[in-house]
Amino acid sequence: MADKVLMKGNEAIAEAALIAGCRHYFGYPITPQTEIAAYMAKRMPKIGGTFLQAESEIAAINMVYGVASAGYRVMTSSSSPGISLKGEGLSYLAGADLPALVVNVQRGGPGLGGIQPSQSDYFQATRGGGHGDYHMIVLAPASVQEMAELTVKGFELADQYRMTAMILADGTMGQMMEPVALDFDVAPMPEKPWATTGTGMKRPHNIVNSLSLVPEELEQLNFARYEKYRKIEENEPRYESYLMEDAEICIAAFGIAARVAKNAVGEARREGIKAGLIRPITLWPFPKAPFREAADRVKAMISVELSMGQMIEDVKLASECRVPVTLCNRAGGMIPSPKQVLAAIRQAAGKEGDLL
Amino acid sequence: MHYCPGCTHGIVHRLVAEVIDELGIEGSTIGIAPVGCSVMAYNYFNCDMIEAAHGRAPAVATGVKRADPTKVVFTYQGDGDLASIGMAETVHAAARNENITVIFINNAIYGMTGGQMAPTSLPGQVTQTSPYGRDVKLCGYPIRVCELLSELDGAEYLERVTVNSVPHIRAAKKAIRKAFENQIAGRGFSLVEVLSSCPTNWGMTPEKALAWIDEKMIPYYPLGVYKDRSAKEAENHG
Numbered sequence: 001m002a003d004k005v006l007m008k009g010n011e012a013i014a015e016a017a018l019i020a021g022c023r024h025y026f027g028y029p030i031t032p033q034t035e036i037a038a039y040m041a042k043r044m045p046k047i048g049g050t051f052l053q054a055e056s057e058i059a060a061i062n063m064v065y066g067v068a069s070a071g072y073r074v075m076t077s078s079s080s081p082g083i084s085l086k087g088e089g090l091s092y093l094a095g096a097d098l099p100a101l102v103v104n105v106q107r108g109g110p111g112l113g114g115i116q117p118s119q120s121d122y123f124q125a126t127r128g129g130g131h132g133d134y135h136m137i138v139l140a141p142a143s144v145q146e147m148a149e150l151t152v153k154g155f156e157l158a159d160q161y162r163m164t165a166m167i168l169a170d171g172t173m174g175q176m177m178e179p180v181a182l183d184f185d186v187a188p189m190p191e192k193p194w195a196t197t198g199t200g201m202k203r204p205h206n207i208v209n210s211l212s213l214v215p216e217e218l219e220q221l222n223f224a225r226y227e228k229y230r231k232i233e234e235n236e237p238r239y240e241s242y243l244m245e246d247a248e249i250c251i252a253a254f255g256i257a258a259r260v261a262k263n264a265v266g267e268a269r270r271e272g273i274k275a276g277l278i279r280p281i282t283l284w285p286f287p288k289a290p291f292r293e294a295a296d297r298v299k300a301m302i303s304v305e306l307s308m309g310q311m312i313e314d315v316k317l318a319s320e321c322r323v324p325v326t327l328c329n330r331a332g333g334m335i336p337s338p339k340q341v342l343a344a345i346r347q348a349a350g351k352e353g354d355l356l
Numbered sequence: 357m358h359y360c361p362g363c364t365h366g367i368v369h370r371l372v373a374e375v376i377d378e379l380g381i382e383g384s385t386i387g388i389a390p391v392g393c394s395v396m397a398y399n400y401f402n403c404d405m406i407e408a409a410h411g412r413a414p415a416v417a418t419g420v421k422r423a424d425p426t427k428v429v430f431t432y433q434g435d436g437d438l439a440s441i442g443m444a445e446t447v448h449a450a451a452r453n454e455n456i457t458v459i460f461i462n463n464a465i466y467g468m469t470g471g472q473m474a475p476t477s478l479p480g481q482v483t484q485t486s487p488y489g490r491d492v493k494l495c496g497y498p499i500r501v502c503e504l505l506s507e508l509d510g511a512e513y514l515e516r517v518t519v520n521s522v523p524h525i526r527a528a529k530k531a532i533r534k535a536f537e538n539q540i541a542g543r544g545f546s547l548v549e550v551l552s553s554c555p556t557n558w559g560m561t562p563e564k565a566l567a568w569i570d571e572k573m574i575p576y577y578p579l580g581v582y583k584d585r586s587a588k589e590a591e592n593h594g
Contacts, residue, residue: 050422055448062412066419069406092409196404201383207398209407
């Protein structure tokens with residue numbers, strides 16, 4: 001077993017990125033993710049990498065676009081309002097089929113919102129975030145260990161599929177400290193014959209571009225991209241299933257909400273309510289199969305979220321509305337307590353009266 | 357090429373390409389095309405090319421150059437791209453003395469979208485979105501990019517040229533060459549502003565448009581070197 005070190009979630013992301021071979025980071029200060037930039041600012045100059053504090057989130061994502069075009073592993077990180085600013089760049093990265101890693105350590109919104117943890121950028125992340133038909137691979141860590149693991153995985157998936165991978169964390173995940181093992185086997189970076197590295201006078205010029213003015217051609221590009229997405233939906237959904245074998249009540253929760261929900265599931269079991277948890281690790285592709293399958297067996301589903309209810313739509317779609325799906329949530333930077341989730345479980349089980 | 361008859365983009369493209377050839381850097385050069393009339397510039401240069409989002413070319417160029425400083429990186433941007441939507445990216449790339457070359461086409465109008473007011477449109481200039489002439493009380497004054505950037509300690513080299521006559525074209529080529537040579541020598545941010553014509557959207561014949569540069573544009577945007585740090589330092593030490 002590898003040695004473990006105690007790290008903040010944000011620092012674990014930064015260190016894992018370096019382990020994954022990322023030598024270029026661009027960002028703009030925003031709470032609660034600034035530790036990532038600070039870590040990169042310290043480490044990058046020591047290892048011959050680039051840390052650059054950009055003039056804006058927009059500039060940062062376009063610097064990412066430049067490095068990605070040149071064929072190197074590259075990342076940026078921000079928090080909710082900053083991710084909105086990156087939306088333009090995310091769309092261009094998708095349109096030009098460029099690999100990159102983007103981290104969103106979410107805070108409460110909309111607008112400037114607050115600086116406390118939130119999951120209210122779920123729609124933005126899973127539906128693309130910018131204009132046009134596209135997706136990003138969205139990874140949702142629920143521990144500091146996963147902050148690191150999914151960062152490495154994110155770089156690998158981004159390169160494999162030539163698209164953006166996003167780590168969708170929240171302020172809690174970013175700020176909390178846990179032991180983490182950093183012994184990763186990193187897949188070697190694939191060849192990137194499309195990259196703009198200079199022709200060396202040995203090949204025709206490469207063009208990195210998202211412009212396509214002939215509608216028939218642009219349609220074909222979209223079809224091809226969605227064929228790729230279809231394969232990703234087939235091969236890449238990840239989730240954790242907890243006590244679902246005999247569950248009658250199924251909780252859906254990711255990130256910090258899943259950790260709260262896990263406690264509540266344990267409490268419910270002690271009270272004799274058969275509760276279980278499906279924790280999506282990839283939010284896109286959404287792990288539809290376990291929910292579809294659970295819908296045949298459970299009485300009800302509860303989506304536990306730090307938002308006004310966003311993932312609940314995917315839970316309903318995946319379960320084909322065959323069982324009632326209710327929402328147990330807090331918003332604006334508040335976190336549901338295990339007690340609140342337990343109350344929702346009791347209610348779904350029809351036992352709130354005699355157990356409260 | 358897709359440019360309108362009489363447009364000077366073709367001349368500037370040729371000058372940039374000639375300089376790339378003469379310096380023997382085609383194989384190691386990466387160009388960044390903007391959004392605007394030159395959005396499809398990537399089709400006209402044989403070096404590797406990247407199409408950037410509107411105004412973001414200097415940020416994209418920063419990424420490419422930081423990823424591999426041995427490469428030569430240039431952007432080719434119009435006035436709307438560079439001086440309006442991309443002003444922050446322009447100013448900060450200059451402030452960082454980012455070691456890139458910027459070719460800035462100033463034709464005082466948005467060409468691609470059909471002739472709207474640009475940040476460089478002259479006072480009183482009639483455009484689609486200033487149909488009664490640019491009213492400086494309503495929408496402010498044109499931006500002189502070279503003068504503005506010359507206040508930054510970071511910028512290495514700033515020169516304004518034009519291409520409306522043979523002598524001017526020769527001078528423009530010299531400036532463009534210098535802007536590339538500066539980058540190769542590691543001197544930093546070098547921008548050449550080229551006063552250009554847009555006969556289509558100015559509503560003039562190509563010939564009249566070239567004369568308009570002399571009559572209207574040059575008085576507002578004087579030609580010349582606005583900053584040449586290395587030359588100045590050499591002078592001070594000489």
